[in-house]
Amino acid sequence: MKQIIVILTMLFAGQLMAQTKYESGMQKGLEQFAAAKSAEDMAAASAFFERIADAEKDKWLPYYYAAYTNHLTGWMNPKADKDKVAEKSKDLLGKAEALEKNADTYCMRQMIAIQQLTVDGMSRYQTYGAIAAQAIEDAKKADANNPRIYLVEAQYMINVPAAFGGGKAVAKKLVEKSLELYGTYKPASPFHPQWGKDQATQLLAACQ
The missing domain is CATH 1.25.40 (Serine Threonine Protein Phosphatase 5, Tetratricopeptide repeat)
Known part of the structure; x- marks a missing residue:
């Protein structure tokens, strides 16, 4: 029984060290x-x-x-x-x-x-x-509440001519939605993507 406990403890310690190494690297x-x-x-x-x-x-x-x-x-x-x-x-x-x-x-x-x-x-x-x-x-099908969806879409649409469905007005609505979602968005972990809010703020100013 002691041997089993020792083995399990060593396995757990090894997993913990590996996880810590991954987190440290990230x-x-x-x-x-x-x-x-x-x-x-x-x-x-x-x-x-x-x-x-x-x-x-x-x-x-x-x-x-x-x-x-x-x-x-x-x-x-x-x-x-x-x-x-x-x-x-x-x-x-x-x-x-x-x-x-x-x-x-x-x-x-x-x-x-x-x-x-x-x-x-x-x-x-x-x-x-x-x-x-x-x-x-x-x-959007995967997670319509992810703010980066509307940010990257707005970044593209601002450069598309209005005659083809783009322009500042279209991009502004998208980036406003992005910023609204950034207000409530919670990443699944400290390492999950969090970027974009500053870019969205700058893009909104460019859409004015």
Whole structure:
């Protein structure tokens, strides 16, 4: 009996240490992400999250953050090959989605599609516009109360001509809904996505 108790105690301690190591890594990664000032800094954060993901193969969040921070490098570096950046983001996001699909992964898929659309809006609108629209629809089905859905939709719609259903008035309604939801939104854990409120506030000012 004593041997069983010792074994169970050791197993529990091992699980606790592994969990603590994961949480410590995620905290460090999020701090690195928040402190990033350049595309190179953001790429380093992405690589850090990817290492966590490869070590914790049953958790979707590290792959999600690896995809998100990689995605941001495409905007932070004006000379970046956005298609190349997007393909890497899609690969990382696919690994997250293999573990869990939710409103935030769908939002990420929309953001990646928009990044590729901007390479050549005229020729890519139908293809990537459709992917982005479907991702938003899927996100709303997954969790219509996630504020980032309406933020990323507004970020896109503000750049769509009013004649095609976009413009500032449309974006304003979306971002107002986003900010309203941020007021009550509670992440499932300290490591779940929380970003976007500051961006929504800035976007609302741009919609005035």
